[in-house]
Amino acid sequence: MIEFWLAVGLLLLVGTAFLLIPLLRGRRAQAEEDRTALNVALYQERLAELTAQRDAGTLTAAQFEAGQAEAARELLADTEGAGTGRGHRLGRALPLLIALAVPGLAFGLYWHWGASQELTALQEQPSMDQMTARLEQAVKDNPESAEAWYFLARLYMGEGRAAEAAKAYEQAVRVAGRQPELLGQWAQALYFVKGKQWDQELQALTDEALKLDAGEVTSLGLLGIAAFEDERFADAASYWQRLLEQMPADDPSRASIQVGIDKAREQLQASGQPAPEELVNKSMAVISVSVDLAPELKAKVQPGDAVFIFARAASGPPMPLAVKRLTVADLPAKVELSDKDAMMEQLKLSSFAEVQLVARISRSGVATQGEWVGRGQPIPSSTREPQQLLIDSPEQAQ
Template identity: 80%
Template sequence: MIEFWLAVGLLLLVGTAFLLVPVLRGRRAQAEEDRTALNVALYQERLAELQGQRDAGTLTVEQFDAGQAEAARELLADTEGAGNGRGQRLGKALPLLIALAIPGLAFGLYWHWGASQEIAALGERPSMEQMTARLQQAVTDNPDSAEAWYFLGRIQMGNGRPAEAAKAYEQAARLADRAPELLGQWAQALYFANDKQWNEQMQALTDEALQADPNETTSLGLLGIAAFEEQRFGDAVGFWQRLLAQMPEDDPARASIQIGIERAREQQQAAGEPVQKPVELVNKAMAVIKVSVDLAPELKAKVEPGDAVFVFARAASGPPMPLAVKRLTVADLPATVELSDKDAMMEQLKLSSFAQVQLAARISRSGVATQGEWIGRGQPIASSTREPQHLLIDSPEVAQ
């Protein structure tokens, strides 16, 4: 909607410039970018994750409040704004009256005969319900897309619908050859859907995930919670220590895991059980990849400035879901962004968790991250690389 009215304002300025050239000088105000639906979804899921950890007893009230504040700061950091416009003086009364009359008359005529309501509806920021509906339509249109099912599961968890999320993760796991990361997410959704009561299905899923990947973080965290609830405090410490070993040094979630370990040890001591000495952990360095993104010249006439651009990294060999994502618009190109562990779509899947990753940039007119019209892909690279990378969006995307 902002872009539309800016375009209208520019056209009106062109029309009135012939009257005001001798007396009018000004600058066009820049539009403030919309906060993206993807960041809102990530923010909502982070809050849901914090609430789950608080309910499980691994977060204190202070840790929970600090986590909420940190999530809000990250969301604000991803939202950029622009400065305000500057007022100008007009020299003569007659040109001023004409300049004011033309926009008012145009606005009134357009409001009466135009389609402003429809344009306004298109310009509104998508709500969580709208994003959910779009993703549901995406899996209807492309039911064999593990990525689309995965995003639907994420947003359903953020909406507080773990039972529906579990169904989406089940489909994603089936389509992605039962990737261990998805099995862990599936088990976690089932756990919350079952009022945090552990059962054989969750045990089977986490066992299968850890058999394929002994360091699968969601399963380790979930098994630690289940063991703590069943008063198997030694097992809880073991699972959480293994989880802690996978987390980078600066990961904010490390504090809550460490609190859970300390509480489990206190319970062991109270029960007279032997307490294992803390294990010295070797932490992974945070992965940071700088990538420049541009649009092929032959595509510039085929896109709109407001079309969404998703820059993301996937595991070269692993789950199909993005490990890190940044959102731009076509108007921002060319642009340079950094993808790092801080941009992880989920705490358990980070760039540093995989040896090789593949970069890609997708243009999506609908604003849905899983669907697009054009794409640019890079070759697999080491997740630890520090050399700048380049992506050129130059190919039509074929639905898979």
């Protein structure tokens, strides 16, 4: 038992030191700033992940809203009470008061809650309405908090309150300055306020955002939507192509963006307006592959045996993204695998950052079963360099 209390005392001492050291070094304000910035960054990353999963169809609307609410709760728990003006009243005395109170509070909580079922009450999370109310109070107490205005705007957008979100974004811009990501999200909120009708105000905001950051994703996506609605399909595809180039290779929403580009190109072709060549070259994946048979296998195969040459995602669904069928008699052969060879509209070469090339000999003619195979290393789906495949291994050995 003595060892237990010694350990508790040591932990309390360490915890108290963490409170006092920043005070003694005079860096309390900087530490709070860094913590807030980290919380903001983590929240934005989580929202981006949830949005990507929703766009990719892996999350339902209800699941997306639940995830968004949970991320906001975590942020609020981390930042609650920060930036409300109390720092000016308590100043440097606050860490000292906390340091003195920690030991007594810890022991008191231990005796009161240590073996009590009421501990679960501490785990209760505020509702969305409560979080909104708290952030509304926070901006009233400290109207110069850009973070509070920003997160209030995000909550309003999540609740479908675009007009209030637009006003909150405007205040965030007033406090934080005309940062490109804020301008893009402000324009997005105004777009819904205006009934999805494009006007000069929205154009000016997105133009300014892209002038400051040519890869600002919200502005690019919004401009693409507006262009598509206005039947300016070449512009829509161009904006979405630029957006696609900004997205991480493993972002699951890349497939959705590519579908939008393809639809814009289809509308161009349907109206007799071919897509600009530079857009076609960027958006369509085309991989040239030379396939041959290892000399030692030539006596073991039949001329009529099927040869399946395909590409599949290096990390993703196992089904082929593009397939060509030949026979052993056709080898050596050179083929092209492209988006035109896609087995499914949603699964194209260009939808994935990296792919693996495979050539399989199947005497039965079944693409998923064979006797001999050749596999390449993962390569970018955008590669233009000719690739080589040599069928040289027994299928069962892979």
